[in-house]
Amino acid sequence: MSTQSTTYATPQAEARDKASRARKAASSLAILTTGQKNNALERIAEALLQRTAELLDANEIDLQRGRDNGTAASLLDRLKLTPDRIAGIAEGVRQVIALPDPVGDTVQSIERPNGLRITQVTVPLGVIGMIYEARPNVTVDAAALCLKTGNAVVLRGGSAALQTNLKLVEVLRGALEHSDVPAEALQLIEDPSRASADAMLKLNGLLDVIIPRGGAALIRNVIENATVPVIETGAGICHTYVHEDADADMALSIALNAKVQRPSVCNSMETLLLHSRFAEQHMPRFAAAMKEAGVELKGSPDAIRFAGEAASIESATEENYATEYNDYVLNIRVVDGLEAALEHIERFGTRHSECIVTASDETAAAFLNRVDAAAVYHNASTRFTDGFEFGYGAEIGISTQKLHVRGPMGLPALTSTKYRVQGSGQIRG
């Protein structure tokens, strides 16, 4: 039942060979029309639905191995495919079909005094390396977003999902064989060792960019070892600062939503900063509501004191403030005002999403101007930092770096530009 891996002498040989194949395919893929690419994506969506039974069988091998190894239930749940989930993944591919193709747009067109016509146009990045963990949906999402933008892709998923990914890529490549997109544009690294991922990080000239998706350790390894350019995604230590003049109901509603609507994701809140005058009055209510929602609290001395008997709160350490919990845990720190809140965010934030709740437009403007983050919010939950919520559709990740793209990364993040210069014999004097 298990799909057999091709044999390579070394993980490095596999990474290099597959990246070379992807690069060759990228040249012909780059010049396809939107219609040709959408047609290939539609075939992919259909194949996923038609071959659901095979996918479930392959997935069951991974699940069984996971159960045998004592893998945590939450990880097994992320790994698990069901007919509904496969239908959802296919529907995701159709959503990508519906998005506008960002390739081939004219960014600007200039005629120079010497008669040169310079046109800057959008082009695919080329070959994208994706390094991720055991979520099979990422395999298909990434493939769809890359192919739609005319990019070849080398996928390297987690070993826990290997049989599922092998089958998924077999299904996707099978679908491409009846389309104008070369099947070689889609490559899966089959060696599950760390060495294969590390080899990808050094493939300058073959890979144009690496996008890591996963936990902090995976992302750190990519940042520290890649010589290929990287788009950093995901780490989120996000704050909500409640100013003294905030509406208490609004502040509580936003804070609860930012913490518990989905604690496992990067745009959820890890630390709540309360103005001291606000905290003095409202801390017991906030502490009780968080406890009620199942949130474990850690607090600064003032936060603990103001909470009184409403909730027992552990002392928060510097390390707590620097931790991305992704869980039902929250730090609450009482601060003197805006400046102290800005300092805390500058020190502990990961430049992802930061919020102020205040009745003052002036205070809000100072916060929005001065906080250095991909998304800065006034009176709304940080949970909105997301491609769908911003109206961009599917995203390949959320960039927390400043180069190339910042925040939700939709299709345009997978393009570059090129200058086409047309002359009639011009030379430089």
Place this chain on the structure above:
Amino acid sequence: MSTQSTTYATPQAEARDKASRARKAASSLAILTTGQKNNALERIAEALLQRTAELLDANEIDLQRGRDNGTAASLLDRLKLTPDRIAGIAEGVRQVIALPDPVGDTVQSIERPNGLRITQVTVPLGVIGMIYEARPNVTVDAAALCLKTGNAVVLRGGSAALQTNLKLVEVLRGALEHSDVPAEALQLIEDPSRASADAMLKLNGLLDVIIPRGGAALIRNVIENATVPVIETGAGICHTYVHEDADADMALSIALNAKVQRPSVCNSMETLLLHSRFAEQHMPRFAAAMKEAGVELKGSPDAIRFAGEAASIESATEENYATEYNDYVLNIRVVDGLEAALEHIERFGTRHSECIVTASDETAAAFLNRVDAAAVYHNASTRFTDGFEFGYGAEIGISTQKLHVRGPMGLPALTSTKYRVQGSGQIRG
């Protein structure tokens, strides 16, 4: 006469301390108005002119050391300041004043169905690390471009220019002290060892980007060792392909210009590809003209044969095709046609600037579509790939990578974006 360096325990300590100072300064710099930044730049231009004598004295120390060490005349010339050159550098600062400020522009503004107003605005990158060689003009150019875009900058120039750079930065920081731009926004690493540059490469969280400017070895070291994001600049193995239907006079004029108008720069041509039917007829004339212009020729077997007695041509090796000469040396290769030319460029090009000379718009379109490079030319010299020639004004380098910016990097390349999200209590359902 020599300016004394501050003493740090280690090169790493100096790099970290100066980057930290730059980061602190960056927050206040980021929110200055265009007028405040231009005023500071005007003071810099004036100070350079007023303190020309001091700059020449400091520069003479570097020059004398260079002469004592037997430094090549061409390098001493790059290092040398004169009153005219200083006036030119000050004029360069005034040109930056005249350019539009790209910070604070609204990229897009969206109102979501839930009432959230999402505005994407341009912001400075933050803190930029510049690692470069012994061209003192880069010190001032980089400072001016970074400050104009609200970025702090950590400069690390070559040891051969250390006294000149120390004095330049003293003059620039002195000028800033009478402006709203904090002098700490401008930092110079004074330790001339390789260790100080290497330390900068790992300052994630303090530096937002590193821009290397210099020779291939410097750029390679940065790419291979940086964990901070890098914008790769400069390496240029550029080609001109002459199709069989090209006008011979135009082709020769473009090829000569691309090779000899300024051979030392990255957009000059290193290899001329001639269609075999074109070469059979015109090779003797091309070879003679190149020889006449002082160019040493290396050629493929057909190129040598077709040149006949017009010029003696050495055999070109694979290594020659992979070399950026930046000098009066040229490879000439005879190819079967467009496909062979594309293959050669794909294999040996550095994705900088590539040209086709042809009378056919269709052949030109195939070339412009299929060549993967920052700038692709039809019937014009590759020497035009340059911020001024494109009409963008001063540039901080020419990017040969695909992320963030490709081709000439003007002021917009030194910005990122940020999403400002304004709500009235919205939470995610």
